[in-house]
Amino acid sequence: MSLRAGPEHPRFRDTVRRLPPTVWIVSLGILVVRVGNFLPVFMVLYLTSRDIPPAAAGLVLGAAGLGNILGSAIGGYLADRIGRRWTIVLSMVTTAGPTAAIPLFDELAVLISLVFLAGTASQIYRPAAAALLVDATTTTQQRLAAFAVHRFAMNIGAAVGGVLGGILATVSYVALFLGNAVACLLLAAIAALFLRDLTPARAHSDIPGDPPPAPPPGEPIPATPEPSYRQALTDRRLRRFLVMTVIAEFVYIQSTVGLPLHVDAHHLTPADFGLLMGLNGVMVLLLELPITGLVSRRSPGAVLALGNVLTGVGLAMTGFFGEMHWLAATILIWTMGEMLYASMASAYLGDLAPPTMGGRYQGLYSAAITAGTGLGPLIGGAVYAFNSWALWTVCALGGLLSAWLCLPSWKDRRTRTTSAMEEPKAPAPPVHEPGGPIS
Structure with a gap:
């Protein structure tokens, strides 16, 4: 809610x-x-x-x-x-x-x-x-x-x-x-x-997982590790986020690899492809800010998961159609996924990063984006040449896998449940009978 x-x-x-x-x-x-x-x-x-x-x-x-x-x-x-x-x-x-x-x-x-x-x-x-x-x-x-x-x-x-x-x-x-x-x-x-x-x-962050526990009274505070990429990669949630990013970007970049190949295979023109991509651009410019506002108070993990599902499924549906109006409908779907995902992913990572390693977290994220978009054309083109439906199946599975990686891991859910159970509960307020004295 x-x-x-x-x-x-x-x-x-x-x-x-x-x-x-x-x-x-x-x-x-x-x-x-x-x-x-x-x-x-x-x-x-x-x-x-x-x-x-x-x-x-x-x-x-x-x-x-x-x-x-x-x-x-x-x-x-x-x-x-x-x-x-x-x-x-x-x-x-x-x-x-x-x-x-x-x-x-x-x-x-x-x-x-x-x-x-x-x-x-x-x-x-x-x-x-x-x-x-x-x-x-x-x-x-x-x-x-x-x-x-x-x-x-x-x-x-x-x-x-x-x-x-x-x-x-x-x-x-x-x-x-x-x-x-x-x-x-x-x-x-x-x-x-x-x-x-x-x-x-x-x-306060909505990211699942809890900060490291404070040391018991009387014990020295452990030294803060020197900021480094090695230290950043000890963060299990960051590793999960980076893997998700590579997969999500690999799937998304098929809009510039598999989609134009599909358009050409169905004897549509480069101008037709330009119109389809223009639809994507217009939607992003007009709707991304309002849509981001609508989901701004939702769980980041859930929004990212939905965005990845829509992107993967929307691109996978390309394989079913060869007419412009149906291809435009698939673009509406995966563009909605793009709009849900893009800004939320950056904000999610911003909440995840410790103050002393904000640059390194963003550097790893940028590298993951580049890796996904770099591997996408090479692998996507080869898979499409082998079998076009193999690529659309990869898009669907990639969207589902990246969505799953957006959700809290089993270990994070268990940690949060344990913390909630161990947290001392405040005493319940006294119950006053109607008409009785108020103490």
């Missing part, structure tokens, strides 16, 4: 209005850099225009993917070590150089090196930006609102950037990559001038 709005549980739109300035500054910066983020979208077209064969283009894209994973890990470490603000600045400044240099070289080895460097540097800022949103918010609902606004800025930026990139590509690819570099420098300037690192504020 949802909670009634009041002083302690404000309406979601009121929470959005009252978000700290840091959230709006970070979201503005993300909007700017996403508008100019042409490299991932137009890299294949650029390589094709330089007569680079498909196999070599695959090496270039593979280098970018490896760089993305490495950059996520580096970004998480730096966000905790040197601070969120300067990690964002360092990331964007070091991305601008290799990006601007790409159209200046034709040698394959040089292109692979530059794309790897750009792919690495361009991901370093992401854990820092996410950790800064967590630091700036104090409640689960605030974090959910912050990441919903962040996602909205990303989607607006991607939509505008796709149109602007297409215009620049018809003029000059040099202008395309220079524009990307300029967008990176603008984000660096916004971070340097307007952002400040914050002391993380912790609040």
Whole structure:
């Protein structure tokens, strides 16, 4: 049952209005850099225009993917070590150089090196930006609102950037990559001038599981372990969340792998595929914030589970249909799953992370996203080539498995039950008989 709005549980739109300035500054910066983020979208077209064969283009894209994973890990470490603000600045400044240099070289080895460097540097800022949103918010609902606004800025930026990139590509690819570099420098300037690192504020969380018990009176408090990725991975709930993320992203990315192959197999045109993906984009822009508000007081695990089920089942249903109107119906289903999942997953992780390792938790999450989206095209394409129904079955099973991983594990449920049973109960208030004395 949802909670009634009041002083302690404000309406979601009121929470959005009252978000700290840091959230709006970070979201503005993300909007700017996403508008100019042409490299991932137009890299294949650029390589094709330089007569680079498909196999070599695959090496270039593979280098970018490896760089993305490495950059996520580096970004998480730096966000905790040197601070969120300067990690964002360092990331964007070091991305601008290799990006601007790409159209200046034709040698394959040089292109692979530059794309790897750009792919690495361009991901370093992401854990820092996410950790800064967590630091700036104090409640689960605030974090959910912050990441919903962040996602909205990303989607607006991607939509505008796709149109602007297409215009620049018809003029000059040099202008395309220079524009990307300029967008990176603008984000660096916004971070340097307007952002400040914050002391993380912790609040009540809806995440299942209990904090470590306090030591008995008279015993020394154990030393806090040094923050590290190894220490972060001792968190059983984080490991479960990361596995869920890889599977969920693998399933979702089939919308750009299995779906276009299915469209082509049913003799629909690229324009038809564009209309279907346009439906997804319009739904996300118009409905994600309101839907996030509707589920903002629900159990995060339950919302994530529902989102994964809808995504997996919606994509699996693609295999049953070949007509545009039915394919559009399947897109409505898996897009609903995407909207339920995206912001809630980031807020869930924000509640899960200890204050001293917020950057590392976000770095691992970003790496898990990259791993899922990187493996998705390789494995998904191979499975579809073997048998199209095998891919749609994998989507359905992946959606169900990732949904199960969102729910509390048996050990967490047992721990919570044991804690509730051991918690001392307050004495019951005296019962007063009607008309009797009140003591």
